[in-house]
Amino acid sequence: MITGSCLCGTIKFEITGEPSSLSYCHCSRCRKAAGVFSAVLIGKADDLHISQGAEQIAKINPGPDWKHERCFCPHCGTSLGDLTIGDIYVVAASALDDDPKIRPMAHIHTASKPDWYEINDGLPQFEGDYIPEK
Numbered sequence: 001m002i003t004g005s006c007l008c009g010t011i012k013f014e015i016t017g018e019p020s021s022l023s024y025c026h027c028s029r030c031r032k033a034a035g036v037f038s039a040v041l042i043g044k045a046d047d048l049h050i051s052q053g054a055e056q057i058a059k060i061n062p063g064p065d066w067k068h069e070r071c072f073c074p075h076c077g078t079s080l081g082d083l084t085i086g087d088i089y090v091v092a093a094s095a096l097d098d099d100p101k102i103r104p105m106a107h108i109h110t111a112s113k114p115d116w117y118e119i120n121d122g123l124p125q126f127e128g129d130y131i132p133e134k
């Protein structure tokens with residue numbers, strides 16, 4: 001099991017089962033909400049369990065172009081990711097307290113990456129979404 005929490009400890013979550021991917025997302029939402037980019041852990045929605053503070057999770061959806069809400073702690077501002085989208089979870093790996101054992105496999109949404117940030121590793125880069133085959 002992989003556990004996670006926000007900075008102030010109000011919100012805690014657990015992930016059972018194995019995540020399907022860990023990627024660095026460079027979309028404009030991650031840039032502004034998480035700082036430059038965020039590491040996003042993706043897996044089956046049924047494997048994500050909010051164990052504490054579920055009713056306190058704040059959600060923001062600033063416009064019709066957004067496909068889903070972004071979740072964060074209203075007390076400390078910790079970015080939690082999108083949490084559940086349909087049948088998958090998208091969790092900000094920065095909120096994890098355990099090693100998810102999986103390692104980053106790609107950079108995604110690089111079309112939105114700021115020019116001043118240069119990617120210096122050998123991971124594959126995708127201008128948009130990339131959901132690996134499982």
Ligand SMILES: [Zn+2]
Nearest residue numbers: 006008073076
């Ligand atoms: Zn918090």
Ligand SMILES: [Zn+2]
Nearest residue numbers: 025026027030
């Ligand atoms: Zn993103």
